[in-house]
Amino acid sequence: MYIKSMKYILCILWLIFLFESCANKNETSYSLRPSDCYLSYPIDEDTRLPTVCLWTFKENGHEYLAFDNQGTEILLYDMQSQKMIKKVRFEKEGSNGIGNINSFFIKDFHHIYIPSPSDGLYVTDTTAVIKQHIRFSDFRGKDQLVRFFSRTSNYTPICFLHNGVYISQPVNPMLNVEYVDQNPVGALLDSISGMKIVTPLKYHSHIPVKNLPHYVRGTLVSCCFDGSQLIYSFDSTDSLFTLSADFRQIKAYYAKSRYISKVKIESIQDVDFSRILKKNCEDAAYGNILYDKYRKVYYRFAYPQTEMDGRDVSKYLDILHWGSKSFSIIILDKNFQVIGETKFSDFTYNSRMFFIREDGLYLSVTHFKRPDFNESVLRFQRIDLVK
Numbered sequence: 568m569y570i571k572s573m574k575y576i577l578c579i580l581w582l583i584f585l586f587e588s589c590a591n592k593n594e595t596s597y598s599l600r601p602s603d604c605y606l607s608y609p610i611d612e613d614t615r616l617p618t619v620c621l622w623t624f625k626e627n628g629h630e631y632l633a634f635d636n637q638g639t640e641i642l643l644y645d646m647q648s649q650k651m652i653k654k655v656r657f658e659k660e661g662s663n664g665i666g667n668i669n670s671f672f673i674k675d676f677h678h679i680y681i682p683s684p685s686d687g688l689y690v691t692d693t694t695a696v697i698k699q700h701i702r703f704s705d706f707r708g709k710d711q712l713v714r715f716f717s718r719t720s721n722y723t724p725i726c727f728l729h730n731g732v733y734i735s736q737p738v739n740p741m742l743n744v745e746y747v748d749q750n751p752v753g754a755l756l757d758s759i760s761g762m763k764i765v766t767p768l769k770y771h772s773h774i775p776v777k778n779l780p781h782y783v784r785g786t787l788v789s790c791c792f793d794g795s796q797l798i799y800s801f802d803s804t805d806s807l808f809t810l811s812a813d814f815r816q817i818k819a820y821y822a823k824s825r826y827i828s829k830v831k832i833e834s835i836q837d838v839d840f841s842r843i844l845k846k847n848c849e850d851a852a853y854g855n856i857l858y859d860k861y862r863k864v865y866y867r868f869a870y871p872q873t874e875m876d877g878r879d880v881s882k883y884l885d886i887l888h889w890g891s892k893s894f895s896i897i898i899l900d901k902n903f904q905v906i907g908e909t910k911f912s913d914f915t916y917n918s919r920m921f922f923i924r925e926d927g928l929y930l931s932v933t934h935f936k937r938p939d940f941n942e943s944v945l946r947f948q949r950i951d952l953v954k
Contacts, residue, residue, distance in 0.1 A: 597864075597898050597907035597954055599928065604949040606929065608632065608644050609651065616933060616942060618888040619720045622673050623922040630924070634945075638667040641679065643693070646924075655679075657695045665689045665697065672725040680725055680732075688725075688734070701732065706756050706763035721919055722855055723753075726792035728812050731757040731764075733797070738770055738786045752788055752799060755814070768799060768810055768817055784832050784852050793858040793865075800856035800867055803830040807856065807867065807903060820903035824869035826895050826910055827851045844883035848875050848891060854918065861925050862952055864906070867897040868918055871910075882935075889934055890918035898952070920947075927951050 610616060617634035623646065624631055630646040640656040658664045665681055672680045681689045683700070690699040719725050723735035735753040751765040770786070787802040797810040805823040810816070830851050835843050854868035873892050875883070886892060895910040911918075920931035929947040934940060 597952060599896055599898070599907075599909040599950045600953045602927070602949045602951050604926070605932070606646070606649055606947045606949075608649055608945040610943050610945055611651075612943075614642065616945060617920065619919075620670050620672070621721060621920050621922065622724070623924070624673055624675055626675050632922070633673045635668050635671055638669065641668070641671060641673070653693060655693050655695050657681075657691070663695075663697055665691070670719045672719045674725075674727070680719070682719060688732070701756060703754075703756070703763065705761070707761055708754075708763035708765065721921070722787070722789040724791065726790075726797065728755055728792070729757070730759040731755045733792070735788070735790050736765075753790065753797075764814060766797075766810060766814060768808060784830055784850060787852075789853075789855045791856050791858050791865075794860070798856050798858065798865065800853050802852045802854065803832050804853070805830075807865075807899075809903075820899075822867055822897055822899060822903065822905060824853070824867075824871070824895055824897055825908055826871040827853075827869055828872075841880055841883060844887065845875055845880070848883050848886050849873055854894070855921075857921070857923065857928075859923050859928065859952075861923070863901045864952065865899040865903065866928065867899065869895045869897055869908075870918075871895065873913075885935060888919070889936070890916060890920070890931075894918045916948075920945075922947070924949075 614636045617636075619635075621632070621634040624633070631652075632644040632646050633641055635641050636654075639659070640654050642651060643653045643655065644651050657668060659666055666683070668681055670682055674680070677692045679691045679693070681691065683689055683702075686704055687700060687702040689697050690701060691697050719735065726733040733753060733755045736751055738750055750770045752768050752770060754763050754765040756763055770788070784803045789800045789802075791798050796812055799808045799810070800822075801808070805821060805827075806819045807822045809818045809820070828851075830853065835846060849872065851872040852870045854870060855866075856868075857866040859866060870891050871893055875886075875892065879886065893910070893913045894916075895908050897905060898907040898909070900906050914934055914936035915932070917931040917934045920933070922929050927949045928951075929949050931946065932939075932948045933942075933944065933946050935942075
């Protein structure tokens with residue numbers, strides 16, 4: 568009986584060993600490797616390098632790149648020739664004015680979406696003429712929390728579901744304290760029914776509104792759409808969340824970075840802006856979630872805890888805009904299982920400037936902390952997914 572029991576225990580231990588070995592092998596089976604392929608786009612003296620929005624799109628099977636410049640124009644580049652083909656300049660005032668371009672999203676030459684400073688989205692094209700004004704207030708819905716300015720960026724691209732436009736909603740500082748955690752992360756504006764359908768997924772943070780500007784982490788979420796569901800990455804949560812296209816089912820998937828022990832949510836009580844920026848540069852957080860439709864994987868950006876050099880005090884805001892000091896990318900398969908994670912060298916890439924093409928993921932190597940920095944060129948390096 569004793570021998571049989573021992574055999575049984577050994578068999579169980581062996582199975583556990585095999586399971587853990589397979590799991591560990593699965594977690595480290597893929598990595599991201601820099602290639603020798605670069606794309607470079609010339610920047611003229613009247614153009615400022617982008618920090619918020621950079622998009623790629625296809626028109627008649629051809630690829631283009633677009634980004635905004637100083638709140639007044641959108642630049643378009645041919646990705647293959649790597650040359651600028653057009654500057655679209657917008658009016659700020661008048662019947663065709665759109666105010667200042669704080670962010671935008673481009674679907675194609677005929678559909679450029681620019682968030683309105685007060686309500687909704689302007690829809691325009693490469694002629695800079697307003698074709699439509701989609702007002703949030705024109706859509707019916709029980710929940711009125713999504714009614715203020717919505718900002719689209721590389722964190723939160725506009726998505727197109729069914730007959731509507733999906734827009735992300737940042738934490739709304741206009742809400743009362745008790746409603747912050749009820750702030751929906753986005754809403755679908757259905758053009759057929761005229762309904763505004765907010766997500767059942769809310770901000771899980773319980774940060775008092777009066778202290779929002781002083782909090783590090785807890786108020787930022789990235790979103791992407793993989794063709795069948797929305798995927799969310801909260802800056803302070805190890806797990807990813809998925810939301811079905813019909814807004815009925817939420818699932819959570821553990822997607823923790825091996826380089827982050829815990830993301831802290833804390834308030835800085837003083838009003839020292841440089842100290843707040845320093846903490847944002849140093850404290851651990853999660854960033855963008857991207858879907859690579861060509862390789863059927865997801866990329867989740869993570870920012871480990873780090874320390875900033877005191878000599879960079881005047882550059883903290885720039886460092887945040889240019890992708891922080893250090894980051895890694897978690898790789899997940901189609902079932903949201905972690906299959907690898909790659910950490911990149913400090914100040915090597917701008918982790919906020921990226922795009923995905925059929926041949927791979929591209930990260931910007933235009934970073935002001937690099938010794939080869941050139942503000943006259945927006946440059947990208949292809950990063951290959953390897954097993």
